[in-house]
Amino acid sequence: MAVREGRWTTNTKRLALGFHQANVTILPKHLAFDFMRFCQRNPRALPILDVTDPGDPVPRIAAPDADIRVDIPSYCIYRDGKLVDRVRDLRDQWRSDHVAFLTGCNLSIDQVLLDAGIPFPHLVREDAFPAQYRSTLMCRPAGVFHSPVVVSYRPVPELLLLRVIELTSRFPLSHGAPIHVGDPVRIGIPDLAKVDWGRAPDEEPGTIPAFWACGITAQSAATTVGICEMITHAPGHMFVTDLPVSDRTLG
Amino acid sequence: MAVREGRWTTNTKRLALGFHQANVTILPKHLAFDFMRFCQRNPRALPILDVTDPGDPVPRIAAPDADIRVDIPSYCIYRDGKLVDRVRDLRDQWRSDHVAFLTGCNLSIDQVLLDAGIPFPHLVREDAFPAQYRSTLMCRPAGVFHSPVVVSYRPVPELLLLRVIELTSRFPLSHGAPIHVGDPVRIGIPDLAKVDWGRAPDEEPGTIPAFWACGITAQSAATTVGICEMITHAPGHMFVTDLPVSDRTLG
Numbered sequence: 269m270a271v272r273e274g275r276w277t278t279n280t281k282r283l284a285l286g287f288h289q290a291n292v293t294i295l296p297k298h299l300a301f302d303f304m305r306f307c308q309r310n311p312r313a314l315p316i317l318d319v320t321d322p323g324d325p326v327p328r329i330a331a332p333d334a335d336i337r338v339d340i341p342s343y344c345i346y347r348d349g350k351l352v353d354r355v356r357d358l359r360d361q362w363r364s365d366h367v368a369f370l371t372g373c374n375l376s377i378d379q380v381l382l383d384a385g386i387p388f389p390h391l392v393r394e395d396a397f398p399a400q401y402r403s404t405l406m407c408r409p410a411g412v413f414h415s416p417v418v419v420s421y422r423p424v425p426e427l428l429l430l431r432v433i434e435l436t437s438r439f440p441l442s443h444g445a446p447i448h449v450g451d452p453v454r455i456g457i458p459d460l461a462k463v464d465w466g467r468a469p470d471e472e473p474g475t476i477p478a479f480w481a482c483g484i485t486a487q488s489a490a491t492t493v494g495i496c497e498m499i500t501h502a503p504g505h506m507f508v509t510d511l512p513v514s515d516r517t518l519g
Numbered sequence: 520m521a522v523r524e525g526r527w528t529t530n531t532k533r534l535a536l537g538f539h540q541a542n543v544t545i546l547p548k549h550l551a552f553d554f555m556r557f558c559q560r561n562p563r564a565l566p567i568l569d570v571t572d573p574g575d576p577v578p579r580i581a582a583p584d585a586d587i588r589v590d591i592p593s594y595c596i597y598r599d600g601k602l603v604d605r606v607r608d609l610r611d612q613w614r615s616d617h618v619a620f621l622t623g624c625n626l627s628i629d630q631v632l633l634d635a636g637i638p639f640p641h642l643v644r645e646d647a648f649p650a651q652y653r654s655t656l657m658c659r660p661a662g663v664f665h666s667p668v669v670v671s672y673r674p675v676p677e678l679l680l681l682r683v684i685e686l687t688s689r690f691p692l693s694h695g696a697p698i699h700v701g702d703p704v705r706i707g708i709p710d711l712a713k714v715d716w717g718r719a720p721d722e723e724p725g726t727i728p729a730f731w732a733c734g735i736t737a738q739s740a741a742t743t744v745g746i747c748e749m750i751t752h753a754p755g756h757m758f759v760t761d762l763p764v765s766d767r768t769l770g
Contacts, residue, residue, distance in 0.1 A: 301552035305570050308555075309580060319556050321662065329560060329659070408580070411572065 271508075272338045277356070279504035280341065281390060281397060285379040286513055288441065289506035290317050290330060290370035291483030292340060294358075294499040297322045300367040302411025306489065307371060309408040312481035313417055315372040315441045317511060323364035330509040336368045337361075342502035344487070349494035354502060361499060371483050372441040373506050374398065374420060376513050384435055388422050389470065397504055398422055400465035400484050404456025405447065407485060415489035419447065420482040421460065423475035432478065439513065448479040455479060465503050522759075523589045528607070530755035531592065532641060532648060536630040537764055539692065540757035541568050541581060541621035542734030543591060545609075545750040548573045551618040553662025557740065558622060560659040563732035564668055566623040566692045568762060574615035581760040587619045588612075593753035595738070600745035605753060612750060622734050623692040624757050625649065625671060627764050635686055639673050640721065648755055649673055651716035651735050655707025656698065658736060666740035670698065671733040672711065674726035683729065690764065699730040706730060716754050 270276040280289055291314075295303055300322070307314035318330035325337045337358035345353040345361065355361070382391055389396035398420040405417040420443075424432050429449065437445035448455045460477070461468045465484055490498040501507060521527040531540055542565075546554055551573070558565035569581035576588045588609035596604040596612065606612070633642055640647035649671040656668040671694075675683050680700065688696035699706045711728070712719045716735055741749040752758060 297552070301548070301555065304552065304555050304559075305572070308567055308570055316559055319559055321556070 271341050272335070274356075277341050279397065280506045280508055281375060281504065282378060284508045288317060288330070288376045288509045288511040288513055289373045290509050291373055291486065292336060292501045292507045293369040293371070293486040294336070294366050295369070295495075296363075296497055297365040297367055299412065299495065302413055303369060305410035306407070306413040307369065309410050310417070310481075310485065311440065312444060312447055313407065313485040314483060315443065316369065317372055317441065317509065318370040320368040322367050325362060325368070327368065327370055327509070330370050330511050331507075332510070334507075336507065340501045340507050341505040344500050344502050346487070346490045346495065346498040346500070348496060349491045358499065370507060370509065371486070372443060373483055374443050374480055375506060376442040377436065377439050380435055380439070380513070384431065386428055386432055386435070387425065389472070390422075397466055399460070399463040399467060399469050400482050400503070401457045402464045402488060403448075403479070407489070412493055412495070413489045415485055415492045417447070418464070418482045418484040418488045419455065419479040421469060422478050422480070423469065423472035424478045425475050429476055429478070436480070442513070443480045443482065446478040447481050449476060452477050452479070522592050523586070525607075528592050530648065531757045531759055532626060532755065533629055535759045536633075539568060539581070539627045539760045539762040539764055540624045541760050542624055542737065543587060543752045543758045544620040544622070544737040545587070545617050546620070546746075547614075547748055548616040548618055550663065550746065553664055554620060556661035557658070557664040558620065560661050561668070561732075561736065562691065563695060563698055564658065564736040565734060566694065567620065568623055568692065568760065569621040571619040573618050576613060576619070578619065578621055578760070581621050581762050582758075583761070585758075587758065591752045591758050592756040595751050595753050597738070597741045597746065597749040597751070599747055600742045609750065620737075621758060621760065622737070623694060624734055625694050625731055626757060627693040628687065628690050631686055631690070631764070635682065637679055637683055637686070638676065640723070641673075648717055650711070650714040650718060650720050651733050651754070652708045653715045653739060654699075654730070658740070663744055663746070664740045666736055666743045668698070669715070669733045669735040669739045670706065670730040672720060673729050673731070674720065674723035675729045676726050680727055680729070687731070693764070694731045694733065697729040698732050700727060703728050703730070
């Protein structure tokens with residue numbers, strides 16, 4: 269409601285801790301079955317929380333009182349694979365053939381990591397946010413969709429690495445365990461300072477780089493393929509659902 | 520291969536223990552996105568393991584060397600919501616717009632239950648097989664699809680009930696925990712002897728009735744809605760995948 273009324277306009281880090289936050293990908297219906305298979309085949313990057321009926325702006329499983337057109341702080345509009353606009357409201361864009369996909373997000377388990385005392389920069393510093401990179405790992409394709417896997421980076425203190433892997437692996441709807449730990453070059457990231465999304469991370473002595481599959485993989489697919497139309501949340505500006513994170517699987 | 524070569528023609532109980540067995544639902548593409556949302560919204564009954572590309576008979580995630588048209592012992596063909604034929608081979612039926620959905624099955628965790636010493640009748644008697652009933656619990660609808668939840672019945676010795684709930688809840692891709700335990704009347708089953716699929720169970724003194732959501736919910740949706748065309752495995756004659764059950768979530 270704070271988002272809908274314009275009282276919350278920035279990223280959703282540490283909002284509504286304990287509830288799933290979601291990446292949102294809106295597509296015309298003719299692309300929806302391809303994209304749903306793309307998510308199903310790449311559940312590390314795109315774990316499905318909810319898929320709306322065509323034309324229905326209400327995510328009836330994830331947040332039955334919400335309206336996907338107005339309850340996200342900032343939206344990105346892609347046409348023919350290019351980012352063409354950022355808007356705060358989709359009411360003028362929404363059509364009867366639009367389908368919204370809600371997929372899981374790492375921010376959903378920040379409370380779990382805070383409780384465990386994991387000092388990730390984005391948890392302990394107000395201005396920090398995980399950086400994201402296009403990796404050389406490839407998604408399994410589906411229909412027209414294909415893309416590298418986009419990963420988010422967090423530096424893990426050496427002594428906490430096993431604990432971080434253990435904790436995150438328990439939450440497959442929030443990207444689960446890291447998909448890579450160690451030298452970033454191994455997954456095609458030569459320089460951590462050159463981010464594809466977000467801000468360059470600070471150096472963190474005594475830490476090991478860890479990478480998780482990231483929902484921005486959907487935006488990457490839009491640009492990789494040149495998808496005619498895709499509307500998404502703006503990175504970091506997630507849709508906050510009513511689904512408790514303690515439900516680690518749906519159903 | 521034994522199925523493809525006609526050497527295995529009966530139900531798949533206790534075959535390839537430790538690997539996922541799958542319900543298979545084949546639909547024309549124009550119904551596939553509705554059905555995929557139906558599965559996604561009803562993961563207890565229809566947990567998705569794999570969805571093929573239109574026209575592709577190979578389940579590339581679940582069994583990349585298999586052919587869904589010939590690797591199931593027996594198929595049911597539904598037209599306009601009615602079972603019209605049972606066949607052993609789909610090569611004459613398969614079209615370029617066909618999509619196959621593979622969804623999880625209880626038989627997949629028989630090894631887990633055997634290891635734990637759970638004496639379910641179908642595990643200890645050669646001729647026994649879980650009976651199935653149409654319940655009064657309702658699926659969440661999606662597009663044209665709606666149906667009661669079909670449940671499978673197993674009698675649980677009283678002292679093992681908590682253990683059975685605990686064990687099965689760990690396997691959400693194989694229907695997870697029971698959706699009802701106790702008086703069958705509470706979910707609309709007045710008489711356990713009147714089964715909707717399978718054979719009537721024997722009386723089992725000292726046991727508590729337990730019911731799990733069942734993949735036959737897909738067939739029930741076909742008949743409830745009057746779906747123009749659906750092809751499925753015959754009940755109990757599952758598709759045996761290459762996916763190990765130890766992977767409790769996909770990805």
